[in-house]
Amino acid sequence: MNISLNGYGEQMATFEAEAGVTPGMPVKMTGNGKVGAGTALDAFCGVAVSVRGGFAAVQLSGYVTVPYSGTAPTVGYQKLNCAADGKVQTESTGRSLLVTDVDTAAQTCGIIL
Incomplete structure (x- = not known):
């Protein structure tokens, strides 16, 4: 970025x-x-x-970078919640947060809480 x-x-x-x-x-x-x-x-x-x-x-x-599991989130508002492994995951029941950037190689995404 x-x-x-x-x-x-x-x-x-x-x-x-x-x-x-x-x-x-x-x-x-x-x-x-x-x-x-x-x-x-x-x-x-x-x-x-x-x-x-x-x-x-x-x-x-504020802005924070977090690791994700499963399908990579896309930029824009996404519903995120906890994954079982100390990461976040996209899910229809999650908290709607702004995803600003996604690094698929590192499996991290930037979000604004």
Whole structure:
């Protein structure tokens, strides 16, 4: 991509992190102030940017690059949700998000949360 959307509208919050949460994965709310890894077809609230000491900084809005599973999303508004492997997937029941770029070689896509 010839432009950069990094930093666009970024907002983060810190949550307690369940075991298995790693940077770069979509996460869902699992309890009061707690996030965990999503399972297949779960709606995600954001993307874990860093995880340390049992806490995760979660990006809740703005541009982020995430790995995807299955069919590559296309640019434009797509419905995305969690895949079983810590990635996102396109699905008719997902959250409608703007996909700005897709890298099929790296199996990542840029989205605006």
